Amino acid sequence: MSRQRISFSSSSELVLGSPELAKILTYPRGSDEEYASRLAELKGLGVTAVFAGGRTVIGGTSIAGKGCVGLVVRAKAHGRTCALKIRRTDANRPTMHDEVKYHRIANGAGVGPELVGYSDNFMLMEFAEGTTIAEWAQGKKLIDIKQASAVARSALEQCYALDRAGLDHGELSHVDRHIIVDNDTKATTIIIDFESASTERKPSNVSAAGQSLLVSGAVASTLAQVLRVDREAAIGALKKYKRDQTRENFDAILALVAFA
Numbered sequence: 207m208s209r210q211r212i213s214f215s216s217s218s219e220l221v222l223g224s225p226e227l228a229k230i231l232t233y234p235r236g237s238d239e240e241y242a243s244r245l246a247e248l249k250g251l252g253v254t255a256v257f258a259g260g261r262t263v264i265g266g267t268s269i270a271g272k273g274c275v276g277l278v279v280r281a282k283a284h285g286r287t288c289a290l291k292i293r294r295t296d297a298n299r300p301t302m303h304d305e306v307k308y309h310r311i312a313n314g315a316g317v318g319p320e321l322v323g324y325s326d327n328f329m330l331m332e333f334a335e336g337t338t339i340a341e342w343a344q345g346k347k348l349i350d351i352k353q354a355s356a357v358a359r360s361a362l363e364q365c366y367a368l369d370r371a372g373l374d375h376g377e378l379s380h381v382d383r384h385i386i387v388d389n390d391t392k393a394t395t396i397i398i399d400f401e402s403a404s405t406e407r408k409p410s411n412v413s414a415a416g417q418s419l420l421v422s423g424a425v426a427s428t429l430a431q432v433l434r435v436d437r438e439a440a441i442g443a444l445k446k447y448k449r450d451q452t453r454e455n456f457d458a459i460l461a462l463v464a465f466a
Contacts, residue, residue, distance in 0.1 A: 236295045240295065251283060253282070255281060257280040258279070275298070275299065276302075283330055284322070286322070305403070311403075314371065317371075339357070339387055343428040344424070357394075365378065374404050375411050433462075443462060444459065
């Protein structure tokens with residue numbers, strides 16, 4: 207689930223208890239009782255405001271994102287701006303607890319937005335301003351070698367940290383939707399959305415993301431042009447790492463995107 211840059215103003219606030227918010231909190235369908243229950247749950251998390259804004263539209267209201275498990279909106283809680291993930295009423299899981307568990311593992315490895323709070327139906331996380339790595343790649347004429355190297359290294363290092371933590375993200379073959387380039391630094395990345403993560407599978411984060419970053423797709427095309435990444439060398443390095451996930455083999459992948 208991607209995050210977009212969202213203007214943050216009082217005019218976009220969804221009043222707690224409003225019909226517009228009801229459509230979001232109980233998407234795609236829910237009773238008045240479900241809405242009242244979720245509203246109380248939200249207040250229990252310390253959420254004082256929810257804001258519209260983003261490229262996805264639900265019932266006439268724009269939001270930050272929508273996935274198979276939940277919707278994401280911007281919210282205010284404990285005096286800070288957060289991303290609020292809302293469990294869909296038709297989600298394939300009864301609570302958000304498993305995703306919270308995996309998100310905590312990622313945070314422990316220094317990866318992902320900081321988890322702020324959670325309940326059965328909600329997750330509160332840090333909301334870092336940024337654009338998807340696919341959107342970043344589209345601006346290749348504005349990307350210099352140093353920035354391209356920093357973005358690639360940041361993404362790959364976080365993938366390696368997840369591999370070492372034994373957590374497989376599960377969706378990193380689609381880096382365009384799950385890796386965000388920070389708007390402030392333009393050189394650091396954030397991996398988001400751990401709803402498909404698992405500690406039961408062999409971690410393949412570097413292998414999965416490496417394909418999209420270095421071998422094929424729009425992001426790989428941009429990195430190949432800016433950094434002159436050797437596609438065949440990348441394929442060989444990724445295969446070697448897949449067989450043996452050592453730091454030495456990972457460093458050989460990093461060397462392909464190094465900025466001298």
